[in-house]
Amino acid sequence: MVEPQTLTERKAVGKQARIRAKRSQQKEIGNTARDPVDLLRANSAGRVESLVPLRYGRMAVSPFTFFRGSAILQAHDLAWTVDSGIVFPICGDAHLMNFGGFATPERQLVFDLNDFDEAATGPWEWDVKRLVASLAIAGQHAGASKATIGDFISTAVHEYAERMREYSTFSALEMWHEILTFERVRDSSLTDEGRKLVDKTIAKAETRTHGSVLEKMAVQRDGTWTIQDAPPALFHPAGPTSLLGPASNWSDTKAWRGKLAKAFEAYTETLSADQRTLLQQYRLHDIAFKVVGVGSVGTFCLAMLFIDGHGKPLFLQVKEARSSVIADYYPAKGEDHQGKRVVIGQRLLQGASDAFLGWTSGPAGRNFYFRQLRDMKVSAEVERMSNALLQGYSRICGWAMARAHAKASGRAVEISAYLGRGGSFAEAMNKYALAYADQNEADYTTFMRACRSGKLEARSDEDMAADFRI
Known part of the structure; x- marks a missing residue:
């Protein structure tokens, strides 16, 4: 059995990771010289053939829904980027809509990651990059300015860094029992609008049984x-x-x-x-x-x-x-x-x-x-959020991700040491997210062109439901 490292040794591992992957290098979006249509087709192989057009139809609604359905593209691109070497089971698809509320077995309403279809061992940065890219794309979809989008991203990343620094002081058992209840979310809200939204969400969850x-x-x-x-x-x-x-x-x-x-x-x-x-x-x-x-x-x-x-x-x-x-x-x-x-x-x-x-x-x-299927499950209506609410939501997502990573890895000390105060990493994530939002827009354009030309068949829920109407 390997002897556990001291806290000093573990912090040194995190700082050493900066040599492997400078925080400023994290802005790179990777290898995007690929055909998004080919990758999506490969990802659709083995699915129910008659439902694949519905998949594309749902992705066609907006660049944001396209991003949600095209995790394979970002994973491909990230494979060509540097990483810290700190790996463990990550969510793999941590975009904004894959966070939400649900009831614990003890009937507490908690906020957390809630989709793990892509969960696998990988660099923790990949989850963060999936989150910040979704923030940039959702912000653009809502008509937010580049500066406002930058605030969303900075808020999420700084919260992640600050919570990771806090979790680096937790014992193993304290970290294992850490949960983010909606009461904690409400108490940490910085605006009346945010607190009202939390209360409204709690009330909604209680009806979803x-x-x-x-x-x-x-x-x-x-x-x-x-x-x-x-x-x-x-x-x-x-x-x-x-x-x-x-x-x-x-x-x-x-x-x-x-x-x-x-x-x-x-x-x-x-x-x-x-x-x-x-x-x-x-x-x-x-x-x-x-x-x-x-x-x-x-x-x-x-x-x-x-x-x-x-x-x-x-x-x-x-x-x-x-x-x-x-x-x-x-x-x-x-x-x-x-x-x-x-x-x-x-x-x-x-x-x-x-x-x-x-x-x-x-x-x-x-x-x-x-x-x-239903146990007080609720998700945020991101498209309807004001800029103030979206910024608050960004912070809570950053907190939830830090908690998840700290628990799953047991390496909050190393990640916190790599991040430092979080400023350099936040700046890199801002550049990464905005650049990847541009790439997503280009991929969406290519995708829509393929749909319009008949290269891909895309059908909406309404189109398919109409097939069964008399």
């Missing part, structure tokens, strides 16, 4: 609840509104239910004994295919509806886990099972995770992970 969504998503007939089809977002795999196609092997309802039963049993083995006991109190009523997000469109995702003896619901989401784009461009020893990779990354990075989080293998060699 399994019970509140039951009658919106399902209908009861003869004592059994059935999820209502709402294509293209929600449909039964073997039903008349299915978008999976005849070659998907989902046409035999009994067959795929049988395969899923085996997968579900394997999933329960990844839970603790008490959670398995809890699940035994529920009976499965229905399963439907659910189309989620922007970047995940076309991957296999199911919604499972369970009801307990009191008639109360539990919705579980079964989501396909594909290879991480981070692992594609930053090869490192990792988990072979992609569902397990997502779950381990989430448990490491979050302050508190979903009690039903687990993984399994499914038909056709696909890997999946489970989580609750």
Whole structure:
């Protein structure tokens, strides 16, 4: 067993990393001499073919939605940049919309990273760069000036550095139990507008429960609840509104239910004994295919509806886990099972995770992970935020990312020593984010040109829903 280093030795490691990657070098955006259309096509391979146009349709809405769905492009570009050499499981897709609120098993509402499909071992800077680039792109979309966008970025990076410096003084156990509750977020808000938004979000979260969504998503007939089809977002795999196609092997309802039963049993083995006991109190009523997000469109995702003896619901989401784009461009020893990779990354990075989080293998060699579909989950409406609110949100995201990185890595001392007071790194991130926002705009233009020419097919949710109207 390797003897742990002293704090002095660990600080020296962080400062030594400045030689490997000068903080000023972090402004470089990497190798952008690639065709974004080719990379997106490669990233769409293996998805449900009929849903790929919907993926592109959602990405086509704006440069910001395009950025959300094109994590593969930034990962490709970052692979050609310097990094500090301090690596550990990172989120991999830490843009603004992948932060949000959810309930802990103890029913506390917390703010944290909430998407880990791309979680993998990589440089911590890649998460920061994903965040600051999304700030610049969202700021441009909102019509903010370059100076204002610079304030957003500086705020996020300085908060990250200051919190990392604070966490460098925490014991291992103190860091493991650190969570960012909405009460702490409200108490730290610098404006009345920010505090009102937090209160409004808390109230909204309290309405987003399994019970509140039951009658919106399902209908009861003869004592059994059935999820209502709402294509293209929600449909039964073997039903008349299915978008999976005849070659998907989902046409035999009994067959795929049988395969899923085996997968579900394997999933329960990844839970603790008490959670398995809890699940035994529920009976499965229905399963439907659910189309989620922007970047995940076309991957296999199911919604499972369970009801307990009191008639109360539990919705579980079964989501396909594909290879991480981070692992594609930053090869490192990792988990072979992609569902397990997502779950381990989430448990490491979050302050508190979903009690039903687990993984399994499914038909056709696909890997999946489970989580609750709705459990007081809320996300920010970034597009509607004023500049003051967006700056406050930037700060909270910087705080949440620092907490996640400090916990997952146990290397807050090294990262803090590398950052110093944060000024040099913040300046580099400002330059990086603005330059990458320009690159994203150029990629979006190329993408839209491909959509208009027919090289890529893009269809909106409304377009696809119209196919099922009489």
